[in-house]
Amino acid sequence: MSEREVLELLRENARYSTADIARMTDLEESEVEAAIEELEAAGVVRGYQAVVDWDKLEDERVRAEVELNVRLDRETGYDDIAERLARFPQVKALRLVSGDYDFDMEVEGDSIREVSQFISEKVAPVPEITQTVTHYVMTSYKENGIELGDGEDDERLSFSP
């Protein structure tokens, strides 16, 4: 159970120090370290990343959600297609989904041109892909459970009964 608790805290904020997590869970620091090591070794924790509000930066960052439809044959399954697509560094997330299309792909690039070229030159020509529908992200309001934009000030009284 402590492993689960550690995992929840890391998901909340991966920058919590082991000391912080130990204090919050009433575990020893060494136990927290061991739990994290185990989670990493078992491949449960695959990495740590910052949640970025790109709108706050001057540099342009273009992101798109791409719907992909594919045609399978005896030789090629979803996993084969996914493996091929996931290798592209422009692909930030790739998920097989139920519904009107097969894959949901998140793509990032420095410009609309770059993203468009990637989709038309690298993705669309994959023989099994029958259709791509690209949605450019205009504004992001929430990422990885974190709300973006200006945080509200704490308007509570500085003292209250």
Next chain:
Amino acid sequence: MTFELSDRVQTVPPSGIRRFFEIAEERDDVISLGVGEPDFATPWAARDAAITSLEQGKTSYTANRGKRDLREAIADYVADRFDLGYDPDEEIIVTAGASEAVDLAFRAFVDPGDTVAIAQPSYISYEPGVIFAGGEVLPVPTYEEDDFRLTVEGLEEAGADEADMLVLCYPNNPTGAIMPAEDLEPIAEFAREHDLMVLSDEIYAELTYDGEHTSIATFEGMRERTIVFNGFSKAHAMTGLRLGYALGPAEAIGAMNKIHQYTMLSAPTTAQYAALEALDSCENDVREMVDQYDRRRQFVLSRFREIGMDVFEAKGAFYCFPEVPEGFTAEEFAEEVLREQGVAVVPGDVFGAGGDGHLRISYATGLEDLREALARIEAFVDERA
């Protein structure tokens, strides 16, 4: 003309934390651990229900005692969570915050000259409430060596056997102390033996981290002499919606309703819709918030121990109650740490007998702020060591 204040109003001193507000306002980098309210927003489903009720134009008064369906939901909730059985028609009243309910009870049951024993340290509004009702306050101090639990010895020493009423608040604001069933039992016996009416403020009941909350009204012979207060401010993060309730025998709730119907008329209607939804569908939100508070509690307790300040092992509410280091009064510590480090804490003295030499630290604040505030307190303590 000059306004001649009533003796009752003149008797009550200004709030002990007013001076600190002014100091806090001088700086813009203050981290406040002085706030007795959740830093979470009301669960979305409850807010949405409030919005929908407004869109539908549900902006009239409700029944004086509160919407019937809300009273039914409250009856089901307290039965399920705290083993309390109350009839929604006769034994429940919905009020504008638990504070209104407490005030109604003082006005309904305290006559001039009546003595109201208050287990202290405690929420700062009970004492003025008694005085406004014309009663006299009998402080019953509790002490850290007893885990800030009320004891029969404490009641006897204070002379509470002669009192008319006893006020309890567990889990406690400001200490975070709880009263497990085995500690409440002798208090219940004392109340029965000396014919004390009991006002039991259980607004922090959901925020119990070690075991289950027990209400004193569940003991034999106590239901008929107890008014239980609860509400949506703390566990459901609805402070600004102002919604509380009282549970008690029909005759007592009827008396409180008499005052309520001439003063408040009915609790805010929008808030009642939010509360109904909160009980109906926000149990998981409450659990998540309680988990967060528990983690922060452990963090704060552990940090105070590292800093070298003795701290009481709070097991309820969202406060902890460390002792100030030697050489300070609580007030001096609170003022200096606010001026020098920009950390707002409340001196324990303002909560009455037994609170001196302590600080109330609210951990209803994000972990980043808690970490920074405790680092500043540590720097302050180290400098003075």
